[in-house]
Amino acid sequence: MDLPKFKYHIDPEGNDVIEESDITCVCCGEKRGYIYTGPVYAIEDLDDSICPWCIANGKAAKKYDAEFSDSHPLLSSKISKEITEEVTQRNPGYVSWQQECWLSHCNDACEFHGDASEQDVNNASDATKKQWMLENEADEKFWNTVTDGYYPKGDTAFYKFKCRHCGLVLLGWDCS
Structure with a gap:
């Protein structure tokens, strides 16, 4: 089935x-x-x-x-x-790790695609980084700190979401 x-x-x-x-x-x-x-x-x-x-x-x-x-x-x-x-x-x-947080964009919930890959994080677009920094009230220095050495299913978690309308990849974030 x-x-x-x-x-x-x-x-x-x-x-x-x-x-x-x-x-x-x-x-x-x-x-x-x-x-x-x-x-x-x-x-x-x-x-x-x-x-x-x-x-x-x-x-x-x-x-x-x-x-x-x-x-x-x-x-x-x-x-x-x-x-x-x-x-x-x-x-x-x-x-x-703590509590899931479903992301949204373009007045809709985003699609959840699972743990972000190392490539998703390391090659994140400027728009993806900007949205993450806005959501987390962070700057680029903090982004660089939390993404340094990222790997899926580690103590620092990034979750990949994708806007169903414009295709922007968004990253949810959580820590152990």
């Missing part, structure tokens, strides 16, 4: 939040061969127990009043309620 496609999370299996599994989904009661292993914000403990289909169709969010990423960053960026709900309730989240 093909995994559902998500508008804002391009490769959740490649980003290690959807894994092959023989676990029965607590939401639909089916064994579909895959389970979601990313963050879940709900009253019940739903870790590693929801299938990707119940995320995609919104059933898990509705049944458990669950979100799969924090809505605050999108809402504070004035992204519409409809888009925010699609990202947080019908889209897999991603794992970060």
Whole structure:
């Protein structure tokens, strides 16, 4: 069975939040061969127990009043309620050191592409660096400090996002 496609999370299996599994989904009661292993914000403990289909169709969010990423960053960026709900309730989240922060641009949520590669960071465009410095209230000296020696899945984390409209690559940032 093909995994559902998500508008804002391009490769959740490649980003290690959807894994092959023989676990029965607590939401639909089916064994579909895959389970979601990313963050879940709900009253019940739903870790590693929801299938990707119940995320995609919104059933898990509705049944458990669950979100799969924090809505605050999108809402504070004035992204519409409809888009925010699609990202947080019908889209897999991603794992970060502290708390994921879904980025936005051109009045829309961005696509999440996973951990930024060394090339993504070392060859970041001026527009990407400028946006990162603006988001993090930083200057170029600080950019150079935090990117020096960067490697994916290290103590300093950069997450690659891409604007769905203009194509600008944005980098989320977190530290252990």
